[in-house]
Amino acid sequence: MSAIRFDDVWKEYGDHIVLERITMEVEPRAFIALVGPSGCGKTTLLRMLLGEEQPTRGQILVDGKPLPGEPDADRGVVFQRYSVFPHLTVLQNVMLGRELRDAKFTGRLFGAARRAAADEAMKLLAEVGLAGQESKYPSALSGGMQQRLALAQAIMRGPKILLLDEPFGALDPGIRADIHLLMKRLWNETHLTVVMVTHDLSEAFGLATRVIALERQRNRPEERERYGATVSRDLEIFPRRSAELRTSVQPAPTGTTRSGKEHQPGRPGALVLKEQP
Ligand SMILES: Nc1ncnc2c1ncn2[C@@H]1O[C@H](COP(=O)(O)OP(=O)(O)O)[C@@H](O)[C@H]1O
Numbered sequence: 001m002s003a004i005r006f007d008d009v010w011k012e013y014g015d016h017i018v019l020e021r022i023t024m025e026v027e028p029r030a031f032i033a034l035v036g037p038s039g040c041g042k043t044t045l046l047r048m049l050l051g052e053e054q055p056t057r058g059q060i061l062v063d064g065k066p067l068p069g070e071p072d073a074d075r076g077v078v079f080q081r082y083s084v085f086p087h088l089t090v091l092q093n094v095m096l097g098r099e100l101r102d103a104k105f106t107g108r109l110f111g112a113a114r115r116a117a118a119d120e121a122m123k124l125l126a127e128v129g130l131a132g133q134e135s136k137y138p139s140a141l142s143g144g145m146q147q148r149l150a151l152a153q154a155i156m157r158g159p160k161i162l163l164l165d166e167p168f169g170a171l172d173p174g175i176r177a178d179i180h181l182l183m184k185r186l187w188n189e190t191h192l193t194v195v196m197v198t199h200d201l202s203e204a205f206g207l208a209t210r211v212i213a214l215e216r217q218r219n220r221p222e223e224r225e226r227y228g229a230t231v232s233r234d235l236e237i238f239p240r241r242s243a244e245l246r247t248s249v250q251p252a253p254t255g256t257t258r259s260g261k262e263h264q265p266g267r268p269g270a271l272v273l274k275e276q277p
């Protein structure tokens with residue numbers, strides 16, 4: 001559960017401005033869907049959040065503090081493909097999530113710590129529907145199963161922020177629907193702040209608490225390199241899907257029950273459009 005703040009962030013590669021004037025606030029436990037045309041800098045933005053790339057100008061704050069300059073266990077990531085290690089079994093892949101966090105230098109846990117991690121890994125595998133697959137290698141799993149494994153591995157690190165870069169883009173629609181349910185459940189049960197890049201708008205509106213679009217606002221071909229993409233749309237989705245909904249003393253918004261844990265997809269007419277200046 002972490003708040004993220006972008007303070008006039010720019011990212012340039014040489015003369016090429018990729019992102020400009022990114023200023024936004026992400027509340028703790030938000031589920032952000034980041035959308036925008038291919039090449040507009042979505043992955044670049046995620047990599048800055050991960051600490052793999054630094055802003056050229058401006059800064060990114062997490063819980064009020066400047067982002068550490070390199071990836072750490074507070075931020076987990078799942079890419080579209082190849083997030084898991086092919087030479088490790090399913091169980092070893094999930095265990096690795098914990099080992100990377102707790103045994104940074106040796107990459108291995110021993111004794112009681114190892115047994116506790118293994119128990120937890122087995123539980124997590126059951127939760128993502130991979131019970132019974134523990135000793136298989138990723139190549140023996142379907143694409144959907146591999147992505148569920150990648151999610152389990154990322155969550156095993158106990159991140160506060162989960163970064164997803166088109167994680168379900170390569171999956172068949174039926175499998176994607178299953179994994180969406182899983183994603184909602186994980187988000188409901190944990191206190192994760194999620195930032196997910198997707199180009200599937202129904203996925204964005206079905207899962208997120210807020211949909212943010214990046215776009216180049218000055219798009220003349222001869223100027224392409226000189227101007228970056230920035231936030232062009234910022235849509236909050238109601239009813240608000242937040243932890244507060246469950247404990248709030250205010251009446252629940254119509255159409256929701258206060259006890260209803262499952263967050264509800266945005267319904268028609270339930271959007272608020274915040275146009276950026
Ligand atoms: N390491 C890099 N060096 C130079 N240019 C890069 C680098 N990473 C990304 N870019 C450029 O930044 C732009 C945005 O890329 P990317 O963030 O991958 O877009 P998206 O994920 O929205 O499709 C592209 O024009 C890409 O070529």
Ligand SMILES: [Mg+2]
Nearest residue numbers: 042043044165
């Ligand atoms: Mg990308």
